[in-house]
Amino acid sequence: MTISKTADVSTHPSGTDKREKILRAAVKVFARKGYFSSKVSDIAGQAKIADGTVYLYFKSKEEILHSIFNRMMESFISQGRSELENIEKADDKLRRIGELHLERLGADRDLAIVFQVQLRGSIKFMREFSAAGFAEYLDIIRRTIAEGQKQGVFRRDLNPVICSKIFFGALDEMVTNWILSKKKFELAPAAGEVMEVFFNGVARK
Amino acid sequence: MTISKTADVSTHPSGTDKREKILRAAVKVFARKGYFSSKVSDIAGQAKIADGTVYLYFKSKEEILHSIFNRMMESFISQGRSELENIEKADDKLRRIGELHLERLGADRDLAIVFQVQLRGSIKFMREFSAAGFAEYLDIIRRTIAEGQKQGVFRRDLNPVICSKIFFGALDEMVTNWILSKKKFELAPAAGEVMEVFFNGVARK
Amino acid sequence: MTISKTADVSTHPSGTDKREKILRAAVKVFARKGYFSSKVSDIAGQAKIADGTVYLYFKSKEEILHSIFNRMMESFISQGRSELENIEKADDKLRRIGELHLERLGADRDLAIVFQVQLRGSIKFMREFSAAGFAEYLDIIRRTIAEGQKQGVFRRDLNPVICSKIFFGALDEMVTNWILSKKKFELAPAAGEVMEVFFNGVARK
Amino acid sequence: MTISKTADVSTHPSGTDKREKILRAAVKVFARKGYFSSKVSDIAGQAKIADGTVYLYFKSKEEILHSIFNRMMESFISQGRSELENIEKADDKLRRIGELHLERLGADRDLAIVFQVQLRGSIKFMREFSAAGFAEYLDIIRRTIAEGQKQGVFRRDLNPVICSKIFFGALDEMVTNWILSKKKFELAPAAGEVMEVFFNGVARK
DNA sequence: AATGAATGAGCATTCATTCAT
DNA sequence: TATGAATGAATGCTCATTCAT
Numbered sequence: 134m135t136i137s138k139t140a141d142v143s144t145h146p147s148g149t150d151k152r153e154k155i156l157r158a159a160v161k162v163f164a165r166k167g168y169f170s171s172k173v174s175d176i177a178g179q180a181k182i183a184d185g186t187v188y189l190y191f192k193s194k195e196e197i198l199h200s201i202f203n204r205m206m207e208s209f210i211s212q213g214r215s216e217l218e219n220i221e222k223a224d225d226k227l228r229r230i231g232e233l234h235l236e237r238l239g240a241d242r243d244l245a246i247v248f249q250v251q252l253r254g255s256i257k258f259m260r261e262f263s264a265a266g267f268a269e270y271l272d273i274i275r276r277t278i279a280e281g282q283k284q285g286v287f288r289r290d291l292n293p294v295i296c297s298k299i300f301f302g303a304l305d306e307m308v309t310n311w312i313l314s315k316k317k318f319e320l321a322p323a324a325g326e327v328m329e330v331f332f333n334g335v336a337r338k
Numbered sequence: 339m340t341i342s343k344t345a346d347v348s349t350h351p352s353g354t355d356k357r358e359k360i361l362r363a364a365v366k367v368f369a370r371k372g373y374f375s376s377k378v379s380d381i382a383g384q385a386k387i388a389d390g391t392v393y394l395y396f397k398s399k400e401e402i403l404h405s406i407f408n409r410m411m412e413s414f415i416s417q418g419r420s421e422l423e424n425i426e427k428a429d430d431k432l433r434r435i436g437e438l439h440l441e442r443l444g445a446d447r448d449l450a451i452v453f454q455v456q457l458r459g460s461i462k463f464m465r466e467f468s469a470a471g472f473a474e475y476l477d478i479i480r481r482t483i484a485e486g487q488k489q490g491v492f493r494r495d496l497n498p499v500i501c502s503k504i505f506f507g508a509l510d511e512m513v514t515n516w517i518l519s520k521k522k523f524e525l526a527p528a529a530g531e532v533m534e535v536f537f538n539g540v541a542r543k
Numbered sequence: 544m545t546i547s548k549t550a551d552v553s554t555h556p557s558g559t560d561k562r563e564k565i566l567r568a569a570v571k572v573f574a575r576k577g578y579f580s581s582k583v584s585d586i587a588g589q590a591k592i593a594d595g596t597v598y599l600y601f602k603s604k605e606e607i608l609h610s611i612f613n614r615m616m617e618s619f620i621s622q623g624r625s626e627l628e629n630i631e632k633a634d635d636k637l638r639r640i641g642e643l644h645l646e647r648l649g650a651d652r653d654l655a656i657v658f659q660v661q662l663r664g665s666i667k668f669m670r671e672f673s674a675a676g677f678a679e680y681l682d683i684i685r686r687t688i689a690e691g692q693k694q695g696v697f698r699r700d701l702n703p704v705i706c707s708k709i710f711f712g713a714l715d716e717m718v719t720n721w722i723l724s725k726k727k728f729e730l731a732p733a734a735g736e737v738m739e740v741f742f743n744g745v746a747r748k
Numbered sequence: 749m750t751i752s753k754t755a756d757v758s759t760h761p762s763g764t765d766k767r768e769k770i771l772r773a774a775v776k777v778f779a780r781k782g783y784f785s786s787k788v789s790d791i792a793g794q795a796k797i798a799d800g801t802v803y804l805y806f807k808s809k810e811e812i813l814h815s816i817f818n819r820m821m822e823s824f825i826s827q828g829r830s831e832l833e834n835i836e837k838a839d840d841k842l843r844r845i846g847e848l849h850l851e852r853l854g855a856d857r858d859l860a861i862v863f864q865v866q867l868r869g870s871i872k873f874m875r876e877f878s879a880a881g882f883a884e885y886l887d888i889i890r891r892t893i894a895e896g897q898k899q900g901v902f903r904r905d906l907n908p909v910i911c912s913k914i915f916f917g918a919l920d921e922m923v924t925n926w927i928l929s930k931k932k933f934e935l936a937p938a939a940g941e942v943m944e945v946f947f948n949g950v951a952r953k
Numbered sequence: 954a955a956t957g958a959a960t961g962a963g964c965a966t967t968c969a970t971t972c973a974t
Numbered sequence: 975t976a977t978g979a980a981t982g983a984a985t986g987c988t989c990a991t992t993c994a995t
Contacts, residue, residue: 151979167460169374173965183981188966224541246461254459255372256451259518278540287540295531296540298515299508306507307500313464326500334539335483335492335501336429356954378990388956390992399990561958577870579784583986593960598987634951656871664869665782666861669928688950697950705922705941706950712921713914720913723874736910744949745893745902745911746839766975788969798977800971809969 152190154180156204159197164243168198168251199261201247206266209237213273223281224332227300230274231331232324234304239311239320249309274300303327357395359385361409364402369448373403373456404466406452411471414442418478428486429537432505435479436529436536439509444516444525454514476502508532562600564590566614569607574653578608578661609671611657616676619647623683633691634742637710640684641734641741644714649721649730659719681707713737767805769795771819774812779858783813783866814876816862821881824852828888838896839947842915845889846946847939849919854926854935864924886912918942 158180162171173194177184191197213233220226238245252262275297281287287296304327311320363385367376378399382389396402418438425431443450457467480502486492492501509532516525568590572581583604587594601607623643630636648655662672685707691697714737721730773795777786788809792799806812828848835841853860867877890912896902902911919942926935 164461167462170460172963184965185967185982186980189979194965250458250461250464253455255375256455256518257372259455259514263518281540286542288542291535291540292531295512295528296535298511299532299535302507302509302511302514303504304507306503306510309464309507310503313461313468323500326497327504330496330501330504330536330539332539332541334535334537335486335496336537337491337493377988382957389990390957391955393991394954577872580870582984594986595961595988596959599958604986660868660871660874663865665785666865666928667782669865669924673928691950696952698952701945701950702941705938706945708921708925709918709942709945712917712919712924714917716913716917716920717910719874719917723871723878733910736907737914740906740911740914740946740949742949742951744945744947745896745906746947747901747903787967799969800978801976803970804975 151180151182151186155182155187155190155197156201160201160241160243160247163198163201163251164246168254198247198251198258201244202252202262203266205244205248206262206270209233210266210270210273212237213270217277222286223277223284224286226277227274227281227331228324228328230277231300231304231328232321235307235324236321238308242312245308246312249305249312271297271301300331303331356385356387356391360387360392360395361402361406365406365446365448365452368403368406368456369451373459403452403456403463404470406449407457407467408470410449410453411475414438415471415475415478417442418475422482427491428482428489429491431482432479432486432536433529433533435482436505436509436533437526440512440526440529443513447517450513451517454510454517476506479505505536508536561590561592561596565592565597565600565607566611570611570651570653570657573608573611573661574656578664608657608661608668611654612662612672613676615654615658616680619643620676620680620683622647623680627687632696633687633694634696636687637684637691637741638734638738640687641710641714641738642731645717645731645734648718652722655718656722659715659722681711684710710741713741766795766797766801770797770802770805770812771816775816775856775858775862778813778816778866779861783869813862813866813873816859817867817877818881820859820863821885824848825881825885825888827852828885832892837901838892838899839901841892842889842896842946843939843943845892846915846919846943847936850922850936850939853923857927860923861927864920864927886916889915915946918946 155176159171159176162175162179165171166175171194173187174184176194176197177187180187187197191200213230216229216233217226220229238248252258275293278287278293278296278300282289282291282293304324307323307327308320311318311323360381364376364381367380367384370376371380376399378392379389381402382392385392392402396405418435421434421438422431425434443453457463480498483492483498483501483505487494487496487498509529512528512532513525516523516528565586569581569586572585572589575581576585581604583597584594586604586607587597590597597607601610623640626639626643627636630639648658662668685703688697688703688706688710692699692701692703714734717733717737718730721728721733770791774786774791777790777794780786781790786809788802789799791812792802795802802812806815828845831844831848832841835844853863867873890908893902893908893911893915897904897906897908919939922938922942923935926933926938
């Protein structure tokens with residue numbers, strides 16, 4: 134991202150840039166060392182600013198973590214919404230959600246690590262994370278499944294709530310494994326197989 | 339790098355008791371406050387021993403966490419093995435694994451929290467956890483699926499590695515949701531529906 | 544585990560010693576550098592203990608300051624009481640109070656500095672100080688004056704409250720001047736002249 | 749803290765105005781929070797200027813405090829001089845000093861707080877304060893007393909130095925008590941009683 | 954083995970001061 | 975002159991670990 138110091142007079146000229154810079158630095162640092170083991174000065178160092186400057190943009194180290202996942206969830210959900218609104222069939226929608234999920238996290242390994250690992254590191258974070266947008270995400274999946282049941286493409290004998298957890302859990306585990314794996318492989322392609330199992334099961338008919 | 343003094347502890351009968359006491363205390367404390375926010379003195383206090391005594395049984399705070407999951411995984415896997423060896427059909431085996439997974443974690447909420455939450459809090463822990471037994475667990479699932487493919491009960495066009503992750507991920511998410519849920523409900527009963535989806539999919543035929 | 548606040552220190556044999564040592568060190572350090580400019584590590588260094596040890600005996604730097612003046616006021620007032628109870632005449636009592644005041648503070652220059660200077664450095668401290676015992680001290684003086692009025696040794700047209708402030712203020716200023724003075728002189732002998740003025744005034748009759 | 753900036757460089761020596769504004773702001777802020785707990789940005793905020801602007805008028809935070817009491821002492825002493833030069837009798841002079849002292853400080857509670865409390869918070873400040881004008885003030889009192897002795901209105905057996913401290917201490921304590929008191933009362937009227945005691949003593953003849 | 958007092962490295966945060974604009 | 979974003983030194987407090995008893 135370039136340091137355009139001419140353009141946006143609307144907000145803080147450099148303010149947004151620096152905030153952005155800190156967040157990116159924090160993602161990198163948190164990904165490598167974990168939230169608790171990361172020092173604020175590590176983040177400042179990575180962002181090439183003075184330690185104190187961090188506090189001009191964030192109230193605390195914890196707020197940085199919050200900002201990371203709030204921003205991510207927001208863009209995640211809004212992107213999801215716009216992509217899905219033109220899709221009619223619930224199964225297609227779900228397939229697209231799965232693809233987006235893996236594409237998005239597969240595109241930024243550090244961000245994925247923060248999501249998969251650091252966010253799970255404390256019940257407190259998880260609850261806050263849940264409140265911040267994750268619950269909504271799960272609910273979108275649930276509604277899509279319920280929609281599919283109405284449309285007649287999904288079985289009606291299954292509980293959409295449980296199905297949504299299974300769906301999310303399957304994707305989530307793909308991401309986690311990808312992160313931990315030493316072999317570099319593409320995450321997104323796995324979406325197809327996940328959907329196949331989720332839709333049709335592993336049983337031979 | 340590690341761990342366990344399992345061997346030499348067995349020599350001292352009372353040693354095992356106190357070690358056990360510390361581990362139980364640690365599970366309780368970690369579950370409530372998270373690994374990083376738990377103080378060694380909290381654990382000692384909970385175990386009703388002096389702070390220093392902890393270090394007669396564990397080299398460090400981290401080793402306590404390691405011991406918790408090593409012990410858990412060991413018993414988990416050995417219990418699984420003995421339960422499964424008399425089951426012939428791969429789908430029955432897999433069903434039993436799912437039941438055991440949820441029964442076991444559903445039986446001890448604190449332990450479940452440590453597994454679901456604290457263990458995920460750092461890549462380091464996750465890698466070590468993976469090395470310590472989780473990979474083996476996932477592999478048992480994978481082999482069971484491959485076995486089912488041979489037996490002809492599972493589709494042969496699916497990759498057992500990916501299927502095993504889906505299977506584990508689905509169960510794992512059930513547990514995580516159960517932990518975070520404020521409503522107290524039984525975890526184990528969910529196993530049936532998970533298996534149903536995993537086996538037959540959500541699509542209407 | 545932890546210790547002990549003010550109360551049960553008496554139980555620990557060395558506990559009291561170390562607490563004492565820290566307080567003495569703190570008086571010295573506060574006297575030289577002032578409360579705000581004194582670092583906890585200065586105090587620890589002066590007391591020849593590790594920084595952390597300070598916190599085994601005091602909850603915070605501020606609590607150290609409180610302890611200093613609480614302890615001082617307590618002993619000051621209790622000593623005063625026992626000295627005064629055998630004195631009948633109010634003017635003799637007052638004279639003895641004046642002497643004690645100057646003797647006591649004149650005996651420990653560092654302690655006097657903390658009392659005269661550091662304690663006055665913030666309204667907050669002053670109010671707390673006032674609550675802690677100073678108000679009582681002033682009240683003892685006031686009552687003694689009122690007593691003298693009853694006994695007929697003091698004029699009855701004067702307000703004892705105001706007189707007590709004048710009395711205290713006069714002594715207090717003697718101490719403050721003594722502290723600031725570069726010439727080393729004895730403080731206590733000044734008591735006589737203060738009493739003479741307070742009793743008989745400066746006016747020539 | 750944004751400011752309307754007008755290019756009024758031409759009009760006034762606005763420098764003095766702004767300096768004045770900062771000093772008034774500082775008195776208010778120091779009075780409420782104490783010198784050490786007051787932030788330069790608090791002062792700037794109170795004065796409605798930018799933080800950096802403070803440094804165009806003062807070299808440091810400490811210099812602000814110095815300026816406050818230098819200015820105060822100057823005006824105090826010069827006012828005193830002009831008021832006193834027409835008074836012949838030393839006892840009348842002293843009476844007027846006492847009145848002025850209490851009137852002046854009683855008229856501006858915030859300023860009084862800074863004088864009574866913040867100035868006493870460090871030996872360093874006190875010494876500087878003393879050098880800056882307080883010593884001179886005390887000396888004026890001393891000389892007035894000596895003058896009174898010559899005039900025959902004051903006893904000659906008393907040491908004027910000690911008497912001046914008593915005189916000042918009594919007044920000073922009145923002010924300090926007034927500041928700490930929660931009840932709002934007028935400070936100046938107390939002057940009469942202080943003088944009465946100082947002149948004639950509390951003893952009944 | 955058990956204790957718990959003592960240690961001291963480590964760290965988030967604050968804030969006086971500077972300086973480019 | 976004025977600004978306020980940026981700096982980075984400074985410090986109170988915590989807590990895992992040690993060790994004398």
